Every structure is written in structure tokens, then in C-alpha cells.
Amino acid sequence: MTQELDLIAFGQRLRHLRKQRGLTLSDLGARVSRAPSQLSLLENGKREPKLSLLKALATALGVPVEELLRRQPPNRRAQLEIALEEAQRDPIYAALGLPKLKVSARVPNDVLEHILGLYGELRARQARGTATPEEARAANAELRRRQRELGNYFPEIEQAAAEALAAVGYRTGALSQSMIQSLVTHFGYTVHTAQDLPRSVRSITDLRNRRVYVKHEQLGMHTPRTILLQTLGHLALGHGKPRDFADFLRQRTEANYFAAAVLVPEKAAAVYLQEAKADRALSVEDLRDVFAVSYEMAAHRFTNLATHHLDLVCHFVRNDAGGTIYKAYENDGIVFPADEQGAIEGQRMCLQWSGRQVFVSPDRFSVYYQYSDSPTGTYFCVAHVDPSRERDFAITLGVPFRESRWFRGRETTHRTRSNCPSGDCCRRPPADLAERWEGYAWPSARANSHVLAALPPGSFPGVDEADVYTFLERHAITV
Known part of the structure; x- marks a missing residue:
């Protein structure tokens, strides 16, 4: 069009x-x-x-x-x-x-x-009002099903990222700032920092004047270069205005994938990971350091390449200290807690899983290794608390027990047993405590607004379009 x-x-x-x-x-x-x-x-x-x-x-x-x-x-x-x-x-x-x-x-x-x-x-x-919490959870469940079917590997996005990198002469290693600038130029845009960017957005693209506006500071776990590459991802993949929340979610996920595929290029990363597997030294933190990305992006990128290039199945989860799950992926048979629609976002992770245990470990900011026995088998899990500006989140990468031989940290003695999400485990209090306190406790719950509230209206959920247009008008005067 x-x-x-x-x-x-x-x-x-x-x-x-x-x-x-x-x-x-x-x-x-x-x-x-x-x-x-x-x-x-x-x-x-x-x-x-x-x-x-x-x-x-x-x-x-x-x-x-x-x-x-x-x-x-x-x-x-x-x-x-x-x-x-x-x-x-x-x-x-x-x-x-x-x-x-x-x-x-x-x-x-x-x-x-x-x-x-x-x-x-x-x-x-x-x-207005088209994205209810139920629709949002259903969209997330459908997206996760598609990711599981494909092993979280999307060849068309990998190809788009590879073509963009080839156009600017990328060879190997971490992507330099000058090369990122060359990518922006390759797509026919210029990048500009703007401290008055509306609070509801990460970036704004002026399609008329072909300018991308970003803040110079980090937004939570998102660095300016990551946000910029996500914006270029929308352009490279030909995204249009989202039709509904499911389309918005798909585009957002694809743009994030593109950014990761540029920062951790498939060809270079696959060779590196294959060599690490041969040495039985697979490590998310090493992948992070080699390509100079966040721990979360390195873990995400590992899930993209694990099944296709390493013949490994795995799972990924991001949760807060209270166990609330924000993101997850699996193709290794592990069962996450889920609602009747199959959505896991907003569900509480088992207290025995590594994503919860890392918060009570002696050194919560070091990488934490654990074996977890569950109803579907034993898993080797690596968890790391990745501090953000707002709160701490744990990032977990896990694989079935038989695959632990390829990973660093496999000699850990930490081991827990979980019967969640369906059996007696951490959700019910011990019998003696229940007998003592049942009927005598009245907690005031903190609402999980991201799960309970209706999603904001608009073509781009959560974005104040009036602020965006005012911003563009203000900056267009100088173009």
C-alpha cells in the first residue's frame, strides 16, 4: 500500500x-x-x-x-x-x-x-475499548502458541536483519554506534534526541520528514539503541497501523525480534553458541558480554537460536520478586500456571522455581543455578536478577535435565521440588499455620493493574496520540 x-x-x-x-x-x-x-x-x-x-x-x-x-x-x-x-x-x-x-x-x-x-x-x-483484559490475554496466549510451534525462530525476520546488516558492512562482534547510525541512514531516516518526548512512548517516527525521535536516557531495560532498532524494525518489516490489539502485539514482538537479530546477528551468534556447546560451556552471560546487550535480550536471543541451531528445547520467563509472570516462552514441556484462556501473564510463579529462589539467594545479583523437579520432569535453570529503573526482575532460562550437560553451572547442588501448578505445593499454607490463622487475616491486596485494568484506547494502546501529534508539530517547525 x-x-x-x-x-x-x-x-x-x-x-x-x-x-x-x-x-x-x-x-x-x-x-x-x-x-x-x-x-x-x-x-x-x-x-x-x-x-x-x-x-x-x-x-x-x-x-x-x-x-x-x-x-x-x-x-x-x-x-x-x-x-x-x-x-x-x-x-x-x-x-x-x-x-x-x-x-x-x-x-x-x-x-x-x-x-x-x-x-x-x-x-x-x-x-475505543476494543482491547479488554480478556482479549489481551487471549492475544498473548495465541502469540506464545505460534512461538512454540516455530521454536521461537522467525526466518523472515532473521533475513530482514541480515540484509540490513549486510547493507552497512557488518562483519562480526558487537554492533558499534556508528554502524547503528549507518543503519538509520540506510533506511532513509535521521535520528534526533528529544528530552520532551511524551511519557507514554519510547520513540516517535515522523514519517513525513523521515526523522526518528528518541530520548538519550535509558527507559527501564530499554537502551536508546535498542529502542531505535525496534523502531527501524517496524520500518524494515513493513508494519502499518495496527488493526487491533493482537496485531499491535504481533508488530511489537516482531520489532523487538528484529532489534535483537541486529544486535546479536544470527550467523555470528550461531557459530559462537555452537562452539560453546561443543565446549560444554553454554552461558547467557557470555552471550551478553560478547555482543554487549542486556541479560534479558541475550536470554531472549538464546531462545530464538536454541532449537534451530543447537537442537535444544528450552523455556524463558521474566517475573518480579512477588512471582508475577510478565513474559514467558516454552517448547520444552514445562507447564506454567495459566488461566482458563491459556494466558500466563499475571499468574504467580511457584515459590520453588528458580525465578523466585534467586530473590532469596545470598547474592541475588549473581547468576543463580538450580535443578527443579516438577510434574513434567526435572529442569536445569539459570536465573539472574536484572535491575531496572522501576523494580527488579528475574530472567530465567531453563532446559530439560538431559541438556544440562551443555551448560556452565551444571555442577550446582541447589535443587527444589515443585508440584505446581496443579498439585499441593506453595499455594496452600502449611496445615498448622492455616489452623492458627484462618479467619484472622484480612490482607489489602495490591492490584495488578496490567492484568485487571482495561487497556487504554487508541490505535497504539497506552499511547497518548494528542501528546504525540503536539510533539511532532513542535519539532516539525525546526525541520
Whole structure:
């Protein structure tokens, strides 16, 4: 769709420049040796011009080629026509079943503005309240099912990341800041730091002026370069405005995957991990150090490559000190606590699992190794508390017992037994304590707002669009 809309923008600019010079289609056609009908197809966005014709048109109109290729609409009328074309291609608009509206020169601007105003309200109403907690949990469960089916390996995203890296001459090792800047340039954008970025966003991309705005400071576990690469991921993967929360979640996950695949490139990382496996010294912290990424990203990236390149199944989980699960993945048979929809986000992890035990270990910020006996088998788990700006989270990577021989730390003597999530274990208090305190305790619970509250409205859940547009308008003045 974007390419087609670019052709429409090109056609609008060509028509604008032609009329500005008082030329008819026949006049311009004579100057470039083309029939008026051919130029009409160009002006209506129906045909892509060849480079030779582009140069001839630029010469005939007395402008540089770049002027013809500018994405900005040449005037208000062109802006309205392009916006209407984009609206009519939106599935929400198409669902109305209205016939295609062909805009002629006789249709006044205020009619187009009325239609676009109605379309904007239609989109706003469609976005309000569509993502309930139940829908969000269902979307997470479906995403995790797809990840499990694929071994959390997405070849098309790996290919996109590899092509981007090849374009800027990457060879091996950690990605330098200059190479990240080259990637931004490769995609045709410039990056700008802005301390007044709205609080509800990590970055803002100005598609009109091809600028990416980020903060210079770290946001929780997200470094500026990670956020920048996630933004480039949306561009590289051709993402459009999300249709619903499930689409938003898919795009967010794919963009995160792209960023990780750029920072920890598949080819280099696979060779490194295969050598570490041969040495029986697999280690998330070593992967982190070699590619200069966060521990969480290194653990995530390990899950991407483990099944495809190392023939290993594994699980990953991120939880807080209270055991609340925020992210998880598994293809090794471990059973996470889940609700009736299969969603695990917001569920409480067993007290005996390594993600909880690491918080009570003598040195909570060192890597913690443990064997965990569970109803589905014994697992070797590596947990690490990764401090963030807000609170501490534990990152756990686990594999079945038989695969522990490939990992550093396998000699640990820490071992626990868990009957969760279905048997008697840590969820029920010991009988003597229950007998003593049942009926005499009234705790005031802290709400898990990320699970209980309805998701904020809008095309991008949680983002204040008014703040975003105000920010862009403020910064566009300087462009």
C-alpha cells in the first residue's frame, strides 16, 4: 500500500508542477516525447515512471529529480486526496461496503474534509475499548502458541536483519554506534534526541520528514539503541497501523525480534553458541558480554537460536520478586500456571522455581543455578536478577535435565521440588499455620493493574496520540 500511495503522491506533485508552469498534458508530453495519456496515468498514480522519464520530466519542468520524488503533498488539495485514498484502503472503511469514491476536480475541498472527519471518528470509535483484559490475554496466549510451534525462530525476520546488516558492512562482534547510525541512514531516516518526548512512548517516527525521535536516557531495560532498532524494525518489516490489539502485539514482538537479530546477528551468534556447546560451556552471560546487550535480550536471543541451531528445547520467563509472570516462552514441556484462556501473564510463579529462589539467594545479583523437579520432569535453570529503573526482575532460562550437560553451572547442588501448578505445593499454607490463622487475616491486596485494568484506547494502546501529534508539530517547525 505504501508504494502505491507514494505513486499517488508523485502524481500529485507532477500535476502541481505542470499546472504551476501553465502546461497542458500535451505540452509536457511533447517536451518528454510521451503521449498525454501516458502522463495522465502517471499523474493518477497508475504507473511507475522509469528513471529516464523521471530525469526528462525534471528537466522539462526545471526542477531537480528530488523535487519530483518528495513525499510531502504539494498543496492542501493533494494532501486531502492522498488521505482519502489511504482511508478508502483501510479495512475499517472498506467494511462499510461503500462504492469507491473517485475524486474529480469538481469535488470541493470541504466535502473531502467532511469525509475524512467522519473517517477519523470511525477509526476512533473502532479503537475505543476494543482491547479488554480478556482479549489481551487471549492475544498473548495465541502469540506464545505460534512461538512454540516455530521454536521461537522467525526466518523472515532473521533475513530482514541480515540484509540490513549486510547493507552497512557488518562483519562480526558487537554492533558499534556508528554502524547503528549507518543503519538509520540506510533506511532513509535521521535520528534526533528529544528530552520532551511524551511519557507514554519510547520513540516517535515522523514519517513525513523521515526523522526518528528518541530520548538519550535509558527507559527501564530499554537502551536508546535498542529502542531505535525496534523502531527501524517496524520500518524494515513493513508494519502499518495496527488493526487491533493482537496485531499491535504481533508488530511489537516482531520489532523487538528484529532489534535483537541486529544486535546479536544470527550467523555470528550461531557459530559462537555452537562452539560453546561443543565446549560444554553454554552461558547467557557470555552471550551478553560478547555482543554487549542486556541479560534479558541475550536470554531472549538464546531462545530464538536454541532449537534451530543447537537442537535444544528450552523455556524463558521474566517475573518480579512477588512471582508475577510478565513474559514467558516454552517448547520444552514445562507447564506454567495459566488461566482458563491459556494466558500466563499475571499468574504467580511457584515459590520453588528458580525465578523466585534467586530473590532469596545470598547474592541475588549473581547468576543463580538450580535443578527443579516438577510434574513434567526435572529442569536445569539459570536465573539472574536484572535491575531496572522501576523494580527488579528475574530472567530465567531453563532446559530439560538431559541438556544440562551443555551448560556452565551444571555442577550446582541447589535443587527444589515443585508440584505446581496443579498439585499441593506453595499455594496452600502449611496445615498448622492455616489452623492458627484462618479467619484472622484480612490482607489489602495490591492490584495488578496490567492484568485487571482495561487497556487504554487508541490505535497504539497506552499511547497518548494528542501528546504525540503536539510533539511532532513542535519539532516539525525546526525541520
